[in-house]
Amino acid sequence: xxxxxxxxxxxxxxxxxxxxxxxxxxxxxxxxxxxxxxxxxxxxxxxxxxxxxxxxxxxxxxxxxxxxxxxxxxxxxxxxxxxxxxxxxxxxxxxxxxxxxxxxxxxxxxxxxxxxxxxxxxxxxxxxxxxxxxxxxxxxxxxxxxxxxxxxxxxxxxxxxxxxxxxxxxxxxxxxxxxxxxxxxxxxxxxxxxxxxxxxxxxxxxxxxxxxxxxxxxxxxxxxxxxxxxxxxxxxxxxxxxxxxxxxxxxxxxxxxxxxxxxxxxxxxxxxxxxxxxxxxxxxxxxxxxxxxxxxxxxxxxxxxxxxxxxxxxxxxxxxxxxxxxxxxxxxxxxxxxxxxxxxxxxxxxxxxxxxxxxxxxxxxxxxxx
Amino acid sequence: xxxxxxxxxxxxxxxxxxxxxxxxxxxxxxxxxxxxxxxxxxxxxxxxxxxxxxxxxxxxxxxxxxxxxxxxxxxxxxxxxxxxxxxxxxxxxxxxxxxxxxxxxxxxxxxxxxxxxxxxxxxxxxxxxxxxxxxxxxxxxxxxxxxxxxxxxxxxxxxxxxxxxxxxxxxxxxxxxxxxxxxxxxxxxxxxxxxxxxxxxxxxxxxxxxxxxxxxxxxxxxxxxxxxxxxxxxxxxxxxxxxxxxxxxxxxxxxxxxxxxxxxxxxxxxxxxxxxxxxxxxxxxxxxxxxxxxxxxxxxxxxxxxxxxxxxxxxxxxxxxxxxxxx
Numbered sequence: 032x033x034x035x036x037x038x039x040x041x042x043x044x045x046x047x048x049x050x051x052x053x054x055x056x057x058x059x060x061x062x063x064x065x066x067x068x069x070x071x072x073x074x075x076x077x078x079x080x081x082x083x084x085x086x087x088x089x090x091x092x093x094x095x096x097x098x099x100x101x102x103x104x105x106x107x108x109x110x111x112x113x114x115x116x117x118x119x120x121x122x123x124x125x126x127x128x129x130x131x132x133x134x135x136x137x138x139x140x141x142x143x144x145x146x147x148x149x150x151x152x153x154x155x156x157x158x159x160x161x162x163x164x165x166x167x168x169x170x171x172x173x174x175x176x177x178x179x180x181x182x183x184x185x186x187x188x189x190x191x192x193x194x195x196x197x198x199x200x201x202x203x204x205x206x207x208x209x210x211x212x213x214x215x216x217x218x219x220x221x222x223x224x225x226x227x228x229x230x231x232x233x234x235x236x237x238x239x240x241x242x243x244x245x246x247x248x249x250x251x252x253x254x255x256x257x258x259x260x261x262x263x264x265x266x267x268x269x270x271x272x273x274x275x276x277x278x279x280x281x282x283x284x285x286x287x288x289x290x291x292x293x294x295x296x297x298x299x300x301x302x303x304x305x306x307x308x309x310x311x312x313x314x315x316x317x318x319x320x321x322x323x324x325x326x327x328x329x330x331x332x333x334x335x336x337x338x339x340x341x342x343x344x345x346x347x348x349x350x351x352x353x354x355x356x357x358x359x360x361x362x363x364x365x366x367x368x369x370x371x372x373x374x375x376x377x378x379x380x381x382x383x384x385x386x387x388x389x390x391x392x393x394x395x396x397x398x399x400x401x
Numbered sequence: 402x403x404x405x406x407x408x409x410x411x412x413x414x415x416x417x418x419x420x421x422x423x424x425x426x427x428x429x430x431x432x433x434x435x436x437x438x439x440x441x442x443x444x445x446x447x448x449x450x451x452x453x454x455x456x457x458x459x460x461x462x463x464x465x466x467x468x469x470x471x472x473x474x475x476x477x478x479x480x481x482x483x484x485x486x487x488x489x490x491x492x493x494x495x496x497x498x499x500x501x502x503x504x505x506x507x508x509x510x511x512x513x514x515x516x517x518x519x520x521x522x523x524x525x526x527x528x529x530x531x532x533x534x535x536x537x538x539x540x541x542x543x544x545x546x547x548x549x550x551x552x553x554x555x556x557x558x559x560x561x562x563x564x565x566x567x568x569x570x571x572x573x574x575x576x577x578x579x580x581x582x583x584x585x586x587x588x589x590x591x592x593x594x595x596x597x598x599x600x601x602x603x604x605x606x607x608x609x610x611x612x613x614x615x616x617x618x619x620x621x622x623x624x625x626x627x628x629x630x631x632x633x634x635x636x637x638x639x640x641x642x643x644x645x646x647x648x649x650x651x652x653x654x655x656x657x658x659x660x661x662x663x664x665x666x667x668x669x670x671x672x673x674x675x676x677x678x679x680x681x682x683x684x685x686x687x688x689x690x691x692x693x694x695x696x697x698x699x700x701x702x703x704x705x706x707x708x709x710x711x712x713x714x715x716x717x718x719x720x721x722x723x724x725x726x727x728x
Contacts, residue, residue, distance in 0.1 A: 113628075146634045148634070150632060155629075157625065157632075162626060163625045163626055166723065168644075176633065176635070176639075177633045180635060214723070225629075
């Protein structure tokens, strides 16, 4: 998790987060969640075989709350988000499971109906705002396009709306900037424009796929602030995908840690960051530099590399990299995939007993976190 | 913008000078002088007669002086024998004593008509099939369109032309033998007279546009911003035409610029296949007749159009892609 070294305000202390997110609605019991993903499996067929990019993923996103999905590259975070909108390559992808959005099943929904949802009720922001915006049309035109498509507004109303949205996301002189092209904007401004574009139809769910990864740290903090403010204002549910635990600490109410296409740990941001219970989460946390504690605490990266999703290891996919596989008796970690047992939204997919988890965390892991 | 234009036009002028000088030099280097004198003088040519011919044709002066007379004459006009030749004066033909400017102006409408019709046809069909192939890539439509393009692109015009004439004119009798009529006289006759050569030119040029449109559109469709457009809920038509095709325009315009330049310089094979008297045929006869002024006229016109077409393409880049700055 080297990429998080440049974040300053993102130690998983949870102080800022509790203050800022106090107004968020309480978590419901999950069954009638706004977005509910159940046992999602996304398999690609490639020349080398079937890639199990997502393998039995379940999560919920509630209205007005933010679920952060965190994991290494290739853990299936982005694939899951693209699948929600049906933006995967339909010919090469096999999808199983359920994606229910506001009571409607999205996986079986025909493309035509999905299109009406995209950008209108569910919208998306991407990692690199330069390549995610068309270079051939003005920023205003690209914002207005969505508004006209979904709300049937005429050209001048949509243009006025684009100016309003640019103003809303904090772009100075929106009346002139609306006619600029993306290459006239700086990186942070482009991401603001992207956010304006995604929120122009006042969607209920915003999927943010690494929205701050391509930005420098100060701009990153501004964009996160903006997203939080807009969430308060619009009550949008946010699915926030990142590899950066610091960003998660600032943004999310709930966290889902993904590994090799599965969820390995789930809980509120406080629970997961202050009291993590999965060896992989421990690895992620202890590989982050701790700027508030001693500077000479060594970083402890997760050893090894993520498994190939073509042939994932049997049993727990994390066992080849796990330091505690031997603590569990017998061959269970190597043969039996652990299930994510949920109680009140908190869960860990690990064979370690609750006592072992607690003991190892206090003895081995916490000292590294400072 | 204005500075760019002025600089480019100066460049065009400079290149025209070089091109015409080289043509001029090559004429003498390839002993075009001897053959033209022999043609004019006839079989029983005495050295005195020969000198008279050379003098009459203005070939006695030093080469550079002749070149200067030619160039300055274009702008200032000049007197040749008893004839006055006004701006733009390209001289008088060695072969038939016609004013070169008038001959070129006379032949030009045929070439322009051929070019316009062909461009409209191959652009429409080529780009249309290309877009279709890109939208249905990997499917049957794609394979049929690209296969058709490959097939049509590999048929040479001297095979295609006679074949079409045989088929449509002689066997089926669907149309008359190609002929040039003035557009202003009768637009319908103009179009029907040129239909066969247009179809021939379309067939051979289209392939390029099908493949170019398809491949650039496929490239654009894999860009990140296309995913954003889909995530906005845009319809397929909007994604393909408004956005992806827009991204594919620059390379298409580039090739079109070259093609228009080529077509304006006269499609030699097409014109001779269908016996149409355009610039292309003029180029051929002027070379076989060692007709220096006519050759120079054709070269200057052809070179000008090629360069102007490319200048327009460069201007269009800036219109198509807002990131391009003219400088």
